[in-house]
Amino acid sequence: MRRPREAGRVVLARARGMVTYPAPFQLVATSKPCPCTAPSACTCTAPAQRRYQARLAGLGTRPAISLQLTAPGRDACAVGESSAQAAVRVARARTIAADRLRGDGYRVNADLPLTTLTGRHGLPRRTVAGLTRMVDTGAIGLTGYAGILQTAWTIGDLRGTERPDQDAIDTAIAFYLPGTAQPVPARPGQDEPRPA
Ligand SMILES: [Zn+2]
Incomplete structure (x- = not known):
């Protein structure tokens, strides 16, 4: 795939x-963390968990955005951002990206190849220093590097910044490394990063 x-x-x-x-x-x-149906009282052996998670390798690639979800609590019904409000934010971000990329022949940040992400749309060396170090140390591969930069651009577009800053890069890294990012409850009027 x-x-x-x-x-x-x-x-x-x-x-x-x-x-x-x-x-x-x-x-x-989406997947459960292990094969049993009781994650809170898990009885799976470590090899069974590894075998189960290895099946995700069939996707052939690590997702650019991984979120660990917890069971909804009592506050799940609290009024937050509606789907309609989120759709407006996403549409605005996509328009910003499309306007920026039109001259390059791309539509969305996910279309951008690594050569463009590091070339024409390259970020200041200081901004990507930590991310570059992750590649140098083998913590992530070049596909992950490109995916993180694409996500960071989308976070920047959602926030309305001209280009992703250090915080956008850090947020994109947390989205890429499974288990490190939690879903951000958005409140009306607050531009939190959301997968787009
Ligand atoms: Zn289990």
């Missing part, structure tokens, strides 16, 4: 030749 996801097209080889189909998509997946 990795190749179609990165290239936005799928190539099928058949006896009569090759066929190419467009395949731009956004992959959204």
Whole structure:
């Protein structure tokens, strides 16, 4: 799945030749942390948990945004940002991105290849110093590096900043590394980063 996801097209080889189909998509997946149905009273062995989580490797790529969700508590019904309000924020951010990228032939930040993320739309060295160090030490690969930069640009667009700052990069890193980010409860009028 990795190749179609990165290239936005799928190539099928058949006896009569090759066929190419467009395949731009956004992959959204959810899973329990382990195979049992009682995560709070888990009885799974460590190997069983590893085998279960290894099945996610079938996706062929680590998601750019991972969130660990907890069971909704009593405050789940508290009035927060409505879906309609979130949609307005997302639409505004997508317009900002589309305007910026039009000249490059891209629509959304997720379309940006690494060469553009580090070239024409490269960020100041100081801003990406920590992220670059993660690549140098092998903590993340180049695919992760590109994914984090794409997410950081989207966070910047949601916040209305000209380009992602250090905090946007740090937030994108937390989204990328599973288990480190918690969903942010948005309040009306407050521009918190949300997956877009
Ligand atoms: Zn379990």
